[in-house]
Amino acid sequence: MTSTLKGITLKGSAELVAEFFSFGINSILYQRGIYPPETFSRVTQYDMSLQLTTDTKLKNYLANVVSQLKEWLFDCTVQKLVLVITCLETNEVLERWQFDIACDKTAKESSAPRDKSIKSIQEEIRSVIRQITASVTFLPLLETACSFDLLVYTDKDLEVPDKWEESGPQIIDQSEVVRLRSFTTSIHKVNSMVAYKRSDF
């Protein structure tokens, strides 16, 4: 937690957003049942109880991605973060959780902290995570074994770091898109939306 009493700096904003992604991704994995619920443990964050995975492999993977994401957020080179849920049997993409990140690049030039209270940011984050939890009501059931992947949309001229590689956008054909709430730290603005495959009857 950034304890900038005076305001939000670019670094603090990057940390807040990365933290949100870490908890948000865990919530989505728990809600959609990608991993069995007994591999999750309860923690308290943003004044609500959330689920965090205890699987070491998964933890390492998430830590890698989130740390790299934090760097990119600080450089304002990341545009979107997408969590893609694929069915293992048919290799079809069933769900797509997309988070658009809009960065105010003037914060890079001026190092003056912005005036926005951390509490209000946390309120907004809390409402977004609550919406993610509530989205279970309208999302179709994932009956087959599924796995997930994290995609990051970055600027074209960005240097690809070690172990990262280019991939396709993994778009769902014939999808329904639902826009969720957004939150902003006054430097980074994050829009959330979920796209799911239209289930034909």
Place this chain on the structure above:
Amino acid sequence: MDIDDDTTVFATLKSFKNFISLPDASLNQGEPAPAQSNPLQRQYRQRIELLEAAEKVQSKTQQIHEDQEKRQMAMSHKRARIELEKVASLSARDLEREVDRNQELLGRIRRLEEREVESSKSLSEQVEANRALRRTQETLNLRIMERDAKLNASYQTVSILKDEIRELKQQIQSKQNIIANQTLATQGLQEQMELQQRKLALQEQDVVIVKNIKSEVAKVPEMEKALRQLREENIYLRETRENVTLLKEETEGLRRKVERMEKLKEEMVTMELEKEVCVCVPVCACGGGANKTESRLIQQREIALKQQNYTLTSGCRSVERSKADLQGELLVQRSKALEEQKKRETQESLVRRLQKRVLLLTKERDGMRSILESYDSELSTNDYTPQLTRRLREAEDVLSKTQNHNAEMEVRGDTVCRSAVDKDRIEELEAERQRLEEQNNVLELRLERHDLEGDYDPVKTKVLHLGQNPTSMAKKQRLEEVEALREEVQCLREHLRSLQTGGAVPAAVGDLGVTVNLPPSQEILDLRKQIESAELKNQRLKEVFQKKIQEFRTVCYVLTGYQIDITTQNQYRLTSLYAEHMDDSLLFKASGGAVGSGGNMQLMETDFSRTLGEMVDLHLHHQKSIPAFLSAVTLDLFSRQTTM
């Protein structure tokens, strides 16, 4: 302790009594034997007496000891008694207390029993109440079950309704999407229509513009004439200005002259007056005759001067009037010149504005052309493009012509009329621009929708992900599992084949592959053991049977004299022990099913049986006894053998 002391006391008393009894016996026994006068016997008696004395002494000492002990015992006994009495008293008290306690306890017991009775009554009442409550509870449970069932039914109906609602919503959404697509298509078609209409309008406008320009061009020579007139007027005015300046100079000169003239006149008048005065004085002095002529002369001079004055003043006035007129004309000319300048400036500004607008319009036109080209490329309809290009070229030609005319007009000096036409055209272009903006919005909406779905501009963005991500790992795992399963299946099939072909060698499992794990289960091992044991038993039984049958056959051979062989089904060959040749044998056939069930045995014809025709007739045909026949044959052969 007391008891022990008592027992010891009794024990000592007993021993004492015993001891007392013994010496009497010994004494009684000792006296009748003094008559025997053996020295040995005496010695023996002496010894015995000594012993007895010793014993007596001992007994006395013992007695003393025992008396002492007795006293001690008595003392102790007394003490014990006292203690016992104390203890007895204490125990009596205790008894009393305990009796009291007992009574109390009995009382308590009674009370408790009463309470028990009461509590049992209350228990029974409560049990009854419990039963009643249980019944009510059961009824309530039944009601609750019914309500639960109703609730479940209602939940089910609710879920069914929700599903139906979802379905309907999805249908609605799909239909809305279809509608949106169709509206977009219709909009596209409308836009195409509008484009074509606009093109037509543009062409018409261009035609109108051409007409206007032609009319303007027709007006040009008149304007040239007017220009020439204006220039001539300008020249004339300049000349008049020069004349005016000249006239001014002349008037100034005249003024000065007039002034001088006036001065001269005044001087003349003063001079003449002085003269007259001088003359008058003497004249007055001399007479008045000369005054009249001089006065007439003066009056004539005055009149003449006055006439000159009047003429001069009139001339001055006329000159001033002409000067005023000329000045008025000057002013008018100046104002005209200023107006002309202003008009020129306005025209120049208008020309600049028109130039700018023309530049903007050309840019807009270029942009619209590019949009149109993009739309045309999207449409890609072969029927339209050549016509459109033709129209475009025509419009471009018209536009270029108008631009040339515009340039010429600017060079010559424009009028205000064209700006109105340009304004109309500008308004139309602005309306077109608004429509294009709406199109732009629609396209932006489409872009946003694609963006929501995850589409991206490959020029600006790229998509990255970690190579070691859970999906790829899961896929790898799946592939590995599938591969492993396939290998296992193959191994199992081969194993099955090996088993079917025979010789299930459990050791071969290891040869087929490391990955295949066929754990030899306990059942299989047990069954194998059972099989082995059964086979062993079988073998043993076979051996035993073989032995027994061999034995039996040898015994039969030995005892009956015939070796019985089963040649084929139901055919038996008997070879006698005393057969002369090896081939001599009798064949019997059993007919009528199995031998055990008592089928008929019949003798078959053999070489040997032919030689026994008599016996066959006798024993088989007449006596109908095969054993008799066989024994006869044996006897016969035996007799032959022995004799031979």
